[in-house]
Amino acid sequence: MTLEWEQVVVDSHDPVALGRWWAQALGWVVVNNDPDEYEIRQAPDRLPGLLFLHVPEGKQVKNRLHLDFRPLDQRAEVSRLLSLGARHADVGQGEQTWVTLADPEGNEFCVLSARQSP
Template sequence: MALEWEQVIVDASDPVALGRWWAAALGWVVINDASDEYEIRPAHDRLPGLLFVPVPEAKSAKNRLHLDFRPDDQRAEVTRLLALGARHADVGQGEQSWVTLADPEGNEFCVLGPRPRP
């Protein structure tokens, strides 16, 4: 049996606005810009993607699933993401080597530090 990871679904109050934010944050391309299914991917022919769908309720608690990113320069990337509209998030992580941020709708994600060398 073959199983391919197609995408992660992200509930959103405004799928288009949130999808555009993530496309800018990740440098990904828009595959579908419909208001009920806004999809972005690393490239048109690459998976997995992120699919933003509308939901009536606002986010109310810490995410059960979040994304981690490992940039070349953590400080520069955090600064760039904050300038795009992310904000610092406290989910009880305490003092750590990663930085926890939230997108414009409050979805948490982490910007990791350098990968430890063996």
């Protein structure tokens, strides 16, 4: 196979602000701070990254693709993300073991429960 997963592209009204938010949320580093193409990665030479591109329109509906994160402590991580500016999101998920949040521009993502030991 010759394909390598380079990045996930996120349309955003303010790529710098949203990219900085995600860098803080994930503890990642900025590898491109261009105001129209702001990219973060876990480490400068580690793929994939998140690339925030400027688009003029705002988010209209539920994302068709979202990110899931599995923390060691779901409750603590949800509290931390909320304190950074995330908000709870209702996408029709009902009662689940995961928590659906949205970033400052409304992009949904999930914080899963801790993985159970086998």
